[in-house]
Amino acid sequence: MDDSPRLWHCAASTPPPESWLWAVATAATAQDPSATLAGWAAQVLWQRQLVPLEGVAGFLNPLEDDGGPMAYIPTPPGAFGLPMARAIDRLKRAMAQQETVTIWGDFDADGVTATAVLWEGLGQLFDQGTTLHYYIPNRLRESHGLSKAGLDQVRDWGTGLIVTCDTGSTNLEEVAYAQRLGMEVIITDHHTLPETDPAAVALINPRRFPTGHPLATLSGVAVAYKLLEGLYESLDVPPHFALEHLLDLVAIGLIADLVDLTGDCRYLAQRGLKQLQTHLTDHPPHPRPGVKELLTLCKKTGDRPTDISFGLGPRINAVSRIHGDARFCVELLTSQDAARCRKLAYEAELANTRRKGLQRDLYRQVMDRVAALDLATTHCVILADEQWPTGILGLVAGQVSQTLGRPTLLLTIDPPSSAESPETPRLARGSARSVPGLDLYNLFQSQADLLTSFGGHPLAAGLTLPVERLAMFTTAMNRAVREALGSGIPQPSLTIDLTVTVADLGQDLFRELKLLEPYGMGHPVPRLLIRNAWFANAFHRNLRDATNQGVGFIKTEFDLGDDTATAGFPGEWWGHYKEELPEGRCDVVVELDHSQRQGYHVKLVDVRSAVGDTETVQPDVALTPDFGDFGLISGHLPRLNASLTAHAESINAASPITVWQTLAGMAKYLARTQTAVSRDYLRERLRISEVSLDLGLLALAAVGLTPHCTTDVSGWIQIISDQPASPDPQPLKHFLEALAEEQFRQRYALGRSD
Structure with missing residues (x-):
C-alpha cells in the first residue's frame, strides 16, 4: 500500500436522464451493433460532464466517415x-x-x-x-x-x-x-x-x-x-x-505527455490509435518498423491508450533519462531500415530497464529522507543530493507528490569541478511536480529572483538555482504553498467512479468502459470500488526484461473474490509483495484491464480493511449504475438522521449504505444465476437483525429485485428481477434508518457494558 493513506472520494450523481442514456446507446451501437449496455459508461460520462448532450455522439464515435451525423469536425x-x-x-x-x-x-x-x-x-x-x-x-x-x-x-x-x-x-x-x-x-x-x-x-x-x-x-x-x-x-x-500517416506519432506524443484528451486532442489521439495498431499487421498503410519493434518488445498491440502510456512512452523517454541523447529516437520512429530499427528498439528497451531500477532506488532514498521531515509543517517537499541522477528526478517527484499529497521538488547538485571558475556558483537543477489546484509555474515566477531558470506546466516544471540559495528558496516555497493552499495540509485523495462487485467484472463491463477511451488527464481510467472483498492465491515474482535479466521490480498476482462471485477474478499489484495484501475482508479500488496475454484482469490501485475505515469514503457514494435494477435510485439515497449515522459508523460494522450495497449486489447475483440463499446466511453476512433483514427485502422489491421466500423464518430466498414502473425510495429509507438505529443501540449497549 502507499506510504500515506489516501482519502477515497466516490463520485455521486443522479442517474443520467433518458436522453443521455439514449445518446450513449446510439453512439455505442453505431460502433458495435451487438453492443449491450448496462449503463456504466453512461454513468461515468454523466458524472464527469465532459461534453454536453449534443456532443456525446462525437465524443464516443468521432471516426465516422466525413459528413456523418456523429463525425467530430476538427x-x-x-x-x-x-x-x-x-x-x-x-x-x-x-x-x-x-x-x-x-x-x-x-x-x-x-x-x-x-x-x-x-x-x-x-x-x-x-x-x-x-x-x-x-x-x-x-x-x-x-x-x-x-x-x-x-x-x-x-x-x-x-x-x-x-x-x-x-x-x-x-x-x-x-x-x-x-x-x-x-x-x-x-x-x-x-x-x-x-x-x-x-x-x-x-x-x-x-x-x-x-x-x-x-x-x-x-x-x-x-x-x-x-x-x-x-x-x-x-x-x-x-x-x-x-x-x-503521421497521426500514429501524434497519438504517442499526446498520450505520453498526459494532456487533457478533449476537443481536437481526443480526435487526433483516436485517429492515431486506429493507425497505430496497424503496425503489427503484415501490410500496414504506412509502415514504421521501429514502432512495430517497440510494440513487440513491450507486448502491446497499439489499440489501447495504455499501450502508449505504459509501453511506448516510457521506452522513448527512458533513452534520454539514461543516455541523455535522444536523437536516435527520431531515427527509430521514422527509419524504414528494419534491421537498424530492431537494434535501436532493443537499446530503448534496455534503457527502460535501467530506468526502472534507478527510479525504484531513488524513490526509496527520497522516502528515507522524507521520514526525517516534520510533515505537519512541511507544505512543500524540497530535497537535493549530489548523487541523484538527473534523468529520473521528475518521475520520482511525481511518485512522492502523489504519495504525500504535497508538491515535491527533487534536485541534483553539480559537483564542485563543474564550475567554470571559482566565481561561478554551483547549481542545483531538477524537476518539480505539483498537486491539483496548485500552479507551480506561477509560484516559481513569484520566486524568480532566487532562480537561474525555470519552465514547464502548472503541475510539472523544471528549475535551476545556485546551491547557496537553496535554503532560502525552500523557506520561501513552503510559505508560498501554505498561502496558496490555506492552513490545511493537502491530503492525498483517490476519486472512485463506480461501485461494482466481482461478479460485474469481465467482458461486458470492460467493453462498456472502453467506449470512453482514450483516457488521459482530465478523463482518467475509471476507478472501481469493490466492498467486502478478499484475496486468494496470491504470489509475487521479480520482473525480468527482454534479456531475461531481473529488473528489481515486484509484481503480486492474486484472485479477487466477494460474495457475488463463484470464482476469483485475476488481478495484479505492481511494486508490492503478497504479504502487503490484507487478510480477511477488505475494500479495494481497482482498474479493469484486458490484454491478449493476460485476458481480463484488474490492477489494484488501493486497498484497506473493510472494518473501521468507512469514514475515509464519502457517505453519498453512488450505487452501481445498472439501470435495469437498483441503480435507478442510486442518486436518491435518503438522508439519515446525522447523529444516528455517526454512531452507526463508529462501531465495527459497515455503514448502512455499505450494507445496502452489499445486499443489492448479492441480490443481483442471485437473480442472474437463479440460485437461492438462506435467511440465516444473509443475516450473518450482513450482521443485521431479522427485522432489518425483512426491511431490506422490502427495499429490494421496491427497486425490482423481488424476493421469493419459503414460509418458515429460516427458509430460503430466491430473487426474481423485474422492472418496477416507478421505484419507491421509501422502503430503502426505512431500511437504512432501521440499520442506523440498530447499530446505535449496539454501540450504546457496548458502552454500558464497559
Missing part, C-alpha cells in the same frame, strides 16, 4: 490566426530560397514525436540532411529549450530558420541571440506563455486559447501537426504524402 489550423499565417509564409519563403531549416525539439516523448512529425512532414519539402536538420538537447547536459551553445552549433550547419517544437515559449534571450547570429525562429509549443513574447517570426501556442476551446490542450506534437496541416493546405501543389 478545428482548422487557421484558428491560430496571425501566428500561423506568419509561420506558413516564412516556411514558404524558406522553400523558395532553398534555405537550411533546423527543427529544434525536446528530449521527452512529446518533443521527440514532434521532431519526428516535422522531420517527415517538412522532409517532403526540404532535403533531409542537407537543407533540413534536427537538434535535440542532451537531457543530462542541457535543459529544456533553446541554448546559446546549441544555437552556435546549428548556425554552423548553415541554418537560416529554426522551427521549434514542444519548446521555446520562454526563451526570450535565446531567440534574441539567434537573431544576432542571423537566424530567425518559428516557435511551436504548448508550455506556459511569458508576459512578453520572444522576438520570433511567430509563436504558435494553444495556451492563447480560452479554457474549453477545442485546441486549448494540444501538446507539442499536435501543435507541430497543425503547422504542417496549415502549410500543406496553403501550397498550390502539396506533396504526394498524406499527413494522416
